[in-house]
Amino acid sequence: MTRGSPTHINSQRWPSVALPGTRSDANVRQNGLMSVTGMTKLATDVADGQDFIVFDGECVLCSGFFRFMVARDKAQRFKFATAQSPLGQRLYSHHGLPTRDFETNLVVIEGVVHQRLDAFAAAMRKLPGFWWVLSVCRFLPRIIKDPLYYVIAKNRYAIFGRSPTCMIPDKTLQARFLPEGF
Numbered sequence: 001m002t003r004g005s006p007t008h009i010n011s012q013r014w015p016s017v018a019l020p021g022t023r024s025d026a027n028v029r030q031n032g033l034m035s036v037t038g039m040t041k042l043a044t045d046v047a048d049g050q051d052f053i054v055f056d057g058e059c060v061l062c063s064g065f066f067r068f069m070v071a072r073d074k075a076q077r078f079k080f081a082t083a084q085s086p087l088g089q090r091l092y093s094h095h096g097l098p099t100r101d102f103e104t105n106l107v108v109i110e111g112v113v114h115q116r117l118d119a120f121a122a123a124m125r126k127l128p129g130f131w132w133v134l135s136v137c138r139f140l141p142r143i144i145k146d147p148l149y150y151v152i153a154k155n156r157y158a159i160f161g162r163s164p165t166c167m168i169p170d171k172t173l174q175a176r177f178l179p180e181g182f
Helices: 041-047 060-072 086-094 116-126 129-139 142-160
Strands: 007-009 015-018 051-055 078-082 106-109 112-115
Touching (some): 051 060, 051 116, 060 078, 116 142
Antiparallel strands (some): 015 112, 051 106
């Protein structure tokens, strides 16, 4: 992968995907990824500079990750969207990801989209306290972490279960969701 390509290792040595947009020198960061202000209308409408997480609302494991993040993100750094929502569907489709069988959560921090185990690591790094320790999984070699992630992702419904419907958040939680994110 080359610097400035859509997917590359960023300055934190985390594989990431730049959200697409029209490039201008003012909007391209040193690591070659687009800033939030340089994204397409879809991405700027989504983020507006806010970090966010897109998760599978039917997966018990993914919904557990959502609840974990809400409980620990006291500063409300992250907004959320379900993968099943109109917004989630557009984002997954836009990034060439399956829009029915969600193989990864998306964690967007400062305009950079993280996937798979790197998404988990990126989210943990931004939580207060000692949760950053869990972000060390980003240092695992890709040859180990990707197959491990895919085994869990492929079998998550069998292992953890599946909710027949997406959850319905109360008014407080609804405020944490992006527009069209639920």
